[in-house]
Amino acid sequence: MLPPETRSRILGAVDDAFDAQVEFTRALIAEPSLRGAERSVQDLLHAAMEERGLSVDRWTLNIDDLRDHPGFGPVTVSYENADNIVGSYTPATVHGRSLIINGHVDVVPTGPEAQWSRSPWEPAIVDGWLYGRGSGDMKAGHAAGLFAFDAVRAAGFQPTAPIHIQSVVEEESTGNGSLSALLRGYTADAAVILEPEENMLVRANVGVIWFRVRVAGRPTHPREMSTGFNAIDAAYAVIAELRQLEERWNATRFEHPHFGDLDHPINFNIGGITGGDWPSSVPAWCEVDVRASFFPGISADTAWAEIEDCLQQAAGRPELAGSVPTAERTGFYSEGYVLDPASDAEKVLAAAHKESVGAPLETFTTPGYLDARVFSLYGDMPALVYGPRSEAIHGYDERVDLESVRAVTKTIALFIAEWCGIEERDV
Ligand SMILES: [Zn+2]
Incomplete structure (x- = not known):
């Protein structure tokens, strides 16, 4: 367990950068990254990863590489603009457990835009909720992963295990984006996906x-x-x-x-x-x-x-x-999956959540699709799906609760520090 002073430095770093995190999330929402149109939002993430000194691997999905895999979903669109990005952090010294932080950039159709209170692509904050298509599902979570990683370093530490931040496409239609990242060779001791899960951990899905x-x-x-x-x-x-x-x-x-x-x-x-x-x-x-x-x-x-x-x-x-x-x-x-309740990753997440939220981590079953199945069924990795409170995902006026985004970011920053290990950062 990290010393209390270390933990409070990391939590403080999340608060210090939270306004910037919200701004970055808004920039992601403003890119209408519907299926087949994800390239511009991936450009933003690519730049954000480079700014952080991560080594960036970017590739366009190739159906021929995927189609023989049992988890492949048939494709009815062009993959011309379907790029995946992985930003990798390589530690100076390795003595912790490696981690994948995965997020998807594709968003679902808006339906008739006249039914929205404002354009789905003009993010607005009202009463602590950030509105826009993709706000909850899952641009707020995606940004939270990146800013959680930042917070550890801004607090004066560096992780001591490899971290791969994955920005994938195709989560809403085939799951081929995360599958492509797995087949490209990305594995780790655990994966975290910050989908909108009401501050809870997903135990099972369909x-x-x-x-x-x-x-x-x-x-x-x-x-x-x-x-x-x-x-x-x-x-x-x-x-x-x-x-x-x-x-x-x-x-x-x-x-x-x-x-x-x-x-x-x-x-x-x-x-x-x-x-x-x-x-x-x-x-x-x-x-x-x-x-x-x-x-x-x-x-x-x-x-x-x-x-x-x-x-x-x-x-x-x-x-x-x-x-x-x-x-x-x-x-x-x-195929669906059930998360093994005995994993060390879950224990570390539960402790981090308890500290950031002040209540025990609850688990639940979600009758939806999650990319976690790629990691758990085909990569033999514990895949923790956990994330902020949202409303109306896939509906009108989709929104995410910013205070829960802050709490989730704190949980993940503590999780990174505990799971990957940290040392004082060389200045
Ligand atoms: Zn999602």
């Missing part, structure tokens, strides 16, 4: 699959509508069949540790629907985009096989007239 179902209809003139068959009506029947599978999976939640207390942990989201050519033809086609989830411990292949069976079943419904819907995978093909 696996996620994205897919697109296509239903073929038989087009006719509506005057003889009964001789055709309507692909959009049929798509509703397919959705009804998928809802039944969702309920069957939810019914097994008591068999999955950490999920029994949740009402409805498995959620199939119908995220998009397109079909038909115009009003005066019975539609010949309809496509439905789906995000499905499944419990940890179940392989993605098993979940996918059940989904395909379900689509086969749907063909038996009268609305489909025997036509079998087809499905292709369009993104995430990721």
Whole structure:
């Protein structure tokens, strides 16, 4: 355990730089880093890492390097602008445990901007909340990792183990960004991801699959509508069949540790629907985009096989007239995970959290996707997902609570010092 004087120097350094941290976070939010447009925000992070003297590795994701990995998510967009960045700190002397601090820069679509109180790309602070798309998910956390690292050094210390600060893309659609960093060779004794987790640690999360179902209809003139068959009506029947599978999976939640207390942990989201050519033809086609989830411990292949069976079943419904819907995978093909409660990393985080927040670290289960699965399932690293309080992530007026960002930054600064070890900095 670090001496109290050391800890208070580090905590003070977080406070001293907090205004600069908020400014940097605002600059990140002002870059609309939607999928396929992450390059400008990565430029900011690249410069920030260089300013700190980190050695920067930047590369564009290459699907050919990833596609044979079991955790790869199929890609439907160009990776032309999909750059990952890792800033590495190499200590003068090594006698601690190495660390990866991972954050993603991609943000989700805004929806109709008129529904926001102000532009999602104009960060504003109101009553202690910082607003903007990506504020909570997860630019505040991403900046917190960098400034936590700064605080240790500003307090007059230097870490005594390697630290890799990763800035990745594709967390919201495939998880291929973190996967690419792992396959490039980045590993450590622990990984920390500062996602918006209500000042708690994630104990378990679900696996996620994205897919697109296509239903073929038989087009006719509506005057003889009964001789055709309507692909959009049929798509509703397919959705009804998928809802039944969702309920069957939810019914097994008591068999999955950490999920029994949740009402409805498995959620199939119908995220998009397109079909038909115009009003005066019975539609010949309809496509439905789906995000499905499944419990940890179940392989993605098993979940996918059940989904395909379900689509086969749907063909038996009268609305489909025997036509079998087809499905292709369009993104995430990721398994869930449970964080082992016995790791030293968790103990160090819990102690750091207790000091910065003044209360014990709580854990919880989140029914969403997290890049932590890359580290835990394929890199054999404890991956701690922990971060600030937020509201309306993926919704309108997304916001993050700045005091909780400050507390999280303090936790991570103490965590770095304790986990990696520190020595007085050479001046
Ligand atoms: Zn996120």
